[in-house]
Amino acid sequence: MVVKVYGPAYASPKRVILCLIEKGVEFETVNVDLLKGENRDPEFLKMQPFGSLPVTQDGDLTLFESRATMRYFAEKYKSQGTDLLGKTLEEKALVDNWIDVEATSFNPPIYAMTFQILFAPALGLPKDEKAIQESEEKLAKVLDIYEERLSKSKYLAGDFFSLADLSHIPFTQYLVGPMGKEHMVKSRKHVSAWWDDISSRPSWAKTLQICPPPM
Numbered sequence: 348m349v350v351k352v353y354g355p356a357y358a359s360p361k362r363v364i365l366c367l368i369e370k371g372v373e374f375e376t377v378n379v380d381l382l383k384g385e386n387r388d389p390e391f392l393k394m395q396p397f398g399s400l401p402v403t404q405d406g407d408l409t410l411f412e413s414r415a416t417m418r419y420f421a422e423k424y425k426s427q428g429t430d431l432l433g434k435t436l437e438e439k440a441l442v443d444n445w446i447d448v449e450a451t452s453f454n455p456p457i458y459a460m461t462f463q464i465l466f467a468p469a470l471g472l473p474k475d476e477k478a479i480q481e482s483e484e485k486l487a488k489v490l491d492i493y494e495e496r497l498s499k500s501k502y503l504a505g506d507f508f509s510l511a512d513l514s515h516i517p518f519t520q521y522l523v524g525p526m527g528k529e530h531m532v533k534s535r536k537h538v539s540a541w542w543d544d545i546s547s548r549p550s551w552a553k554t555l556q557i558c559p560p561p562m
């Protein structure tokens with residue numbers, strides 16, 4: 348049975364889709380419209396009780412955390428496509444380390460900015476300018492740490508592209524594109540070179556082509 352990814356228009360599902368493309372795994376997508384609240388439908392909540400996207404089905408296995416899902420596919424298909432996990436114990440630990448940094452330090456402020464700048468207006472809600480400013484300040488501090496890290500290695504976990512880098516692509520695309528905050532990346536030499544590199548991967552062009560963002 349072919350892998351099914353729910354919610355391909357949105358950023359978190361794109362982590363899974365990018366990983367599947369890098370690994371050369373066939374998949375199909377099922378649209379779920381957050382703006383219409385389809386993630387709160389009882390049928391959807393049976394698969395994902397928290398109501399977030401993505402949900403991914405691989406045969407009888409249902410997963411609903413994007414980072415756990417990309418790790419699963421990178422491990423299941425480790426002998427094909429791009430190696431995204433690292434080769435040695437130490438490399439793998441660094442990949443996990445920087446995936447966790449993405450989840451706990453990078454994602455919260457960029458997610459809040461995405462919601463306030465892009466999704467609140469689409470949902471007819473007022474933008475919370477204070478929340479935007481506070482999140483931008485937090486994200487700037489995180490990017491300063493990335494700048495330092497990326498002055499020492501080409502990618503976050505070392506000199507190899509991995510899930511740690513991949514995990515950043517979908518939300519950073521919102522930042523430099525529709526959110527109009529490209530300066531946050533461009534003003535940091537090493538972050539900027541890293542972004543140019545990871546966002547020019549064919550897997551990202553393909554992801555955007557088959558799963559255009561909602562805005």
Ligand SMILES: N[C@@H](CCC(=O)N[C@@H](CS)C(=O)NCC(=O)O)C(=O)O
Binds near residue numbers: 398411414
């Ligand atoms: N920890 C989850 C979070 C996913 C997430 O934030 N998804 C967003 C779309 S990018 C969403 O569904 N937001 C609506 C909601 O949570 O109600 C994951 O990484 O899979």
